Amino acid sequence: MSTETLEKEVKEVKKSSEPLLSKKRKALLTNPLDEDNPITIQVLGICSALAVTVALKPTLVMAIAVTAVLVLANVVISALRNTIPNRIRIIVQLVVVASLVAIVDQVLKAYSYDVWKELSVFIGLIITNCIVMGRLEAFALGNKPWDAMLDGLGNSFGYAWIILAIAFFRELTGSGKLFGIKVLPDEYIGNGVMMSPAGACILLGVLIWVIRSRNGYVED
Amino acid sequence: MSKFNKNSNNYIITYAVIMTLVFGSVLAVVAMVLKPKQDMEVLLEKQNFILKAALGEEAISSMSDEEVTRLYTETVVADVVKSSGDLVETEEASVNVFKEYKKPKDVRNLPVYTIYETKEKKNVVSYVFPVYGKGLWDFIWGYVAVKSDLETVSGVVFDHKGETPGLGARITDAEVQSRFKGKKIVDASGEMSVPYFEKGEGNDYSNNPQQVDGLSGATITAKGVSSMLESYLLLYKPFILSHKK
Numbered sequence: 001m002s003t004e005t006l007e008k009e010v011k012e013v014k015k016s017s018e019p020l021l022s023k024k025r026k027a028l029l030t031n032p033l034d035e036d037n038p039i040t041i042q043v044l045g046i047c048s049a050l051a052v053t054v055a056l057k058p059t060l061v062m063a064i065a066v067t068a069v070l071v072l073a074n075v076v077i078s079a080l081r082n083t084i085p086n087r088i089r090i091i092v093q094l095v096v097v098a099s100l101v102a103i104v105d106q107v108l109k110a111y112s113y114d115v116w117k118e119l120s121v122f123i124g125l126i127i128t129n130c131i132v133m134g135r136l137e138a139f140a141l142g143n144k145p146w147d148a149m150l151d152g153l154g155n156s157f158g159y160a161w162i163i164l165a166i167a168f169f170r171e172l173t174g175s176g177k178l179f180g181i182k183v184l185p186d187e188y189i190g191n192g193v194m195m196s197p198a199g200a201c202i203l204l205g206v207l208i209w210v211i212r213s214r215n216g217y218v219e220d
Numbered sequence: 221m222s223k224f225n226k227n228s229n230n231y232i233i234t235y236a237v238i239m240t241l242v243f244g245s246v247l248a249v250v251a252m253v254l255k256p257k258q259d260m261e262v263l264l265e266k267q268n269f270i271l272k273a274a275l276g277e278e279a280i281s282s283m284s285d286e287e288v289t290r291l292y293t294e295t296v297v298a299d300v301v302k303s304s305g306d307l308v309e310t311e312e313a314s315v316n317v318f319k320e321y322k323k324p325k326d327v328r329n330l331p332v333y334t335i336y337e338t339k340e341k342k343n344v345v346s347y348v349f350p351v352y353g354k355g356l357w358d359f360i361w362g363y364v365a366v367k368s369d370l371e372t373v374s375g376v377v378f379d380h381k382g383e384t385p386g387l388g389a390r391i392t393d394a395e396v397q398s399r400f401k402g403k404k405i406v407d408a409s410g411e412m413s414v415p416y417f418e419k420g421e422g423n424d425y426s427n428n429p430q431q432v433d434g435l436s437g438a439t440i441t442a443k444g445v446s447s448m449l450e451s452y453l454l455l456y457k458p459f460i461l462s463h464k465k
Contacts, residue, residue, distance in 0.1 A: 085232045092239060099243040103250050110254040113261040121382075 020146070028150040032158035039162040039204075040211040044130040049163050050200040052122050056179045059167035061115045063160035065108070065123055069100045070132050071152035076100075077140040078148035084141070093136045094127070101126045131159055166203050170194045267292040269377045273365035274335040274346045276375055277394045297334045297341060302326070305458025317361065321352040330455060335365075344368040347463070349456050353448025356440040358382035360391065360448060366405060370464045373415065376400045378445065388441030396435065404429035405453055405460075412460070414453045416446035 019025075038044045045066075052062045076096050077084070084092050105123045108116040116123075126132065135155055140148040171177055174194035176184035193199040211217075225231060267288055272280045280288065298312035303326050312331050320328040333348040346368060352361045362378035375398075378391040390396050403415035413430055421436035435442040453460075 083226075083235070085226045085235055087227065088232055088236060091236070095239055095243055099247055102247055106250055106254050106258070110257040110261065113258075113265065 025147065025150055028147060029154040029157075032151075032154040033161065034158075034211070035215050035217075037158045037162065037211065038131045038134070038155050039159060040208045041215075041217060042134070043208070044134055045159055046204070048122055048125060048129060049159075049166065049204060050197045051125075052119065053163050053167040053170055053200050054174070054195060055171045055177070056164065056167045058115060058118050059163050061108070061112065061119060062122060063156070063163060065104050065119075066126055066129065066131070066159055067153070067156035068104055069097065069126050070135060070156045071149055072100050073097050073132060074135055074140040074148040074152035075145045077136050078143060078145040081141050081143075089141065090133075090137075093133060097132055097136070098127050131155060162204075162207065165207065166200055169203055170199060174199065264289065267296075269363050269379070270296065270333050270348050270365075271335075273363040273375045273377045274333075274348050277398075294339045295336050295341075295345075297336065299332045299334070300329050301332055301456075301459050303328060303330065303455045303458065305462050317350045317352050318359070321359075325451075325455060328455065330459075332456070332459060333363075346374050347460075349453065351448050351452035353444055353451065355380055355383045355391075355444040356388050356438070357384070360441070360444055362391075362445075362448075364400075364449065364453065366460075370460050371404050371406050373400050373403045373405060380441075383441050384438070388435070388438040390435060390438065391441060391445060399432050403432060412454065412457055414446075414450045416449065417442035 032038060035041065039046065039049055048062060048066075053059050073093070073096050077093060080092070101123060104126070105116070105120060108119070108123065135151060139151045143151070168178070171179075172183070173191045175190045176182060176188045191199070193202075264285055268280060271288060271292060283291070300308050300310045300312055300315055302308055308329060310329055315329045315331050317331070320330070331350055333350075335345045335348060337343040337345050346365045347370065348363050348365045350361070350363055352359065354360065358381035360378060360380040360383065362376055364376050365374045366372065367374045377397060380389060380391060383389045383391065400415055405412060405414055407413035407430070415430045415432050417434040418425060418431045419434055419439070421434050423433055425431040425433055
């Protein structure tokens with residue numbers, strides 16, 4: 001599936017006279033939210049979706065970090081796309097992504113130390129998040145920066161809403177809290193399974209099932 | 221770009237070199253600009269931990285960062301001692317407990333934080349000793365506050381690098397740390413005897429001055445904490461004996 005979409009998307013290079021938010025461009029933003037979602041349809045970025053979703057706060061920070069990295073990497077690679085030698089393009093992508101991740105890590109350490117302590121391992125792992133590399137290979141290398149930015153935003157929002165949904169249920173059922181504030185009565189005993197990655201795996205499976213059956217997705 | 225042959229070795233090598241230089245310098249600049257702010261966050265966390273161990277979670281949690289720093293500078297005196305108990309002329313700020321941990325025990329610089337009741341540095345409230353050791357997956361560390369009698373633990377704070385969330389990572393929970401409150405670092409005969417985690421969880425050890433209710437499912441982390449407390453507090457033994465009234 002991935003090579004087909006790659007070819008299709010590479011052909012779809014926009015003409016410069018196109019309005020900034022034409023129908024096609026809107027689709028770049030909205031498709032990844034649902035019928036082309038990176039997590040539930042393409043099953044990418046699962047590692048972090050299982051690992052960081054114990055509570056809403058770190059999940060939100062992770063979503064913002066991935067958004068920043070993915071959008072910027074998409075724009076940078078797209079701007080450089082005509083200069084990048086084909087033989088080392090993966091290395092160039094890695095350098096760009098790794099640098100952006102290092103910057104995000106440093107900024108978090110300076111301005112949100114608590115969250116950084118909790119997340120720093122996973123922030124480093126954004127480098128290997130398949131969604132980022134996948135979008136660079138499949139989209140940014142063949143499209144203009146503006147489209148690449150929309151594509152980056154669309155895909156990171158698609159990633160964000162899924163992990164936030166999982167984190168919502170995990171924090172609520174696991175510890176009876178939302179954003180660290182107790183919402184369920186004190187008598188509620190947290191479900192330990194939901195606090196472990198296994199609980200996230202079950203939730204994610206259910207979510208993938210619901211979304212796929214609603215879209216009528218068929219494995220090809 | 222058509223005048224360059226993008227597949228030639230020269231082009232690729234030049235491209236790689238320029239790319240490395242550009243991204244390398246951007247990263248270097250970012251790291252340099254953010255360094256002071258990051259160091260401040262680390263320092264603030266240390267001050268927070270020391271005051272939390274000495275005065276309790278409730279006293280600190282509602283304070284802003286500035287208030288914590290002010291309270292710390294007003295009431296805390298930091299000294300550095302050797303395991304012989306002798307004071308050394310080293311700035312406390314230059315001592316990194318992790319680096320000291322790797323040295324042999326008798327040459328380590330050991331910081332001691334004395335918390336006073338008032339600004340005039342009168343009436344010791346407690347002494348705080350940093351501790352460092354190994355948990356299950358990685359290093360663990362913390363601060364142990366002992367009351368001015370140098371016998372009763374008034375509070376502990378633990379932190380860790382990579383203990384299992386929900387199991388070993390519970391050593392950072394306020395409830396787990398509060399189990400050490402009121403325990404003694406000396407036994408009935410007056411010899412040093414450091415509190416330790418017992419096996420199992422949910423038992424009442426309130427009558428025993430050393431046993432602490434353990435961590436179910438985190439035996440190795442709990443053992444790590446116990447041996448960290450033991451080995452580090454014994455290093456401070458000469459200091460403790462010489463300061464006891």
